[in-house]
Amino acid sequence: MSRWGPASLASGVDLEGLKTVLEKGARLLNLPGETVTVLTLTGDEHLREYNRRYRGLDETTDVLAFAAHEEPLDQRFQAPPGTEHWLGDIVIALPRARRQAREAGHPMDDEVRLLAVHGFLHLLGYDHAEPVEEAKMTTLTNQILASAP
Numbered sequence: 001m002s003r004w005g006p007a008s009l010a011s012g013v014d015l016e017g018l019k020t021v022l023e024k025g026a027r028l029l030n031l032p033g034e035t036v037t038v039l040t041l042t043g044d045e046h047l048r049e050y051n052r053r054y055r056g057l058d059e060t061t062d063v064l065a066f067a068a069h070e071e072p073l074d075q076r077f078q079a080p081p082g083t084e085h086w087l088g089d090i091v092i093a094l095p096r097a098r099r100q101a102r103e104a105g106h107p108m109d110d111e112v113r114l115l116a117v118h119g120f121l122h123l124l125g126y127d128h129a130e131p132v133e134e135a136k137m138t139t140l141t142n143q144i145l146a147s148a149p
Contacts, residue, residue, distance in 0.1 A: 010041045010094060014109045017148070021113045025120055025144035034085040037123060039092070039116060047093040062096045063115040065089070065122035090119035117144050 018039070026035050048060040055064075068088040092115050101111035121137055128134035 012108065013041065013094065013112055017109055018113060018116055021144065021148035022116055022120055024147040025117055028144055028147055029124065029140075031087075032085055036083065036086045037120060038086075038089045039119075040089065041092050041094050041112075044093045044095045047091060047096070050091060060093060060096060062093055062100060063119045064091045065119040066091075067123045067125070087120075087123040090116060090123065092116065092119070113145060113148070114141065117141050120144075 022037060022039070044060045047062070047064060048058070050064050051061050052058045054066070066089045068083070068086045092112060094112070097111045097115055098108055101108045104111065118137075118141060121140055126133070126137045126140065128137045
């Protein structure tokens, strides 16, 4: 895990719980034990810049996923040699996650875990553009979240 910006940005986030939910998801989906995912917790402006640069949308978002095995748009997201189990990067905007948690009336950690699992599933090729895909992704998300304490 990494943080961009002041350390206080991730203040109050259960980082161990976040790590645990992703590990449980990897086991549930039978991924190799060597599987690696980089999770970055940052501010809204970083996600807005990434969204603009990589998706052409000049707006903030809550989570973005950059799969390692897709054709990268720039060299920063290429998997280094010997990292065939690297799934990619998940980037979460914590200020946005805090707002969404307040609006939904649930704890911040629940929101961050939901976003992390969402990004994780995108790294594995799941999507939600079509109703059938969305149902599958929602089912897996709920299974993973329920499997972690």
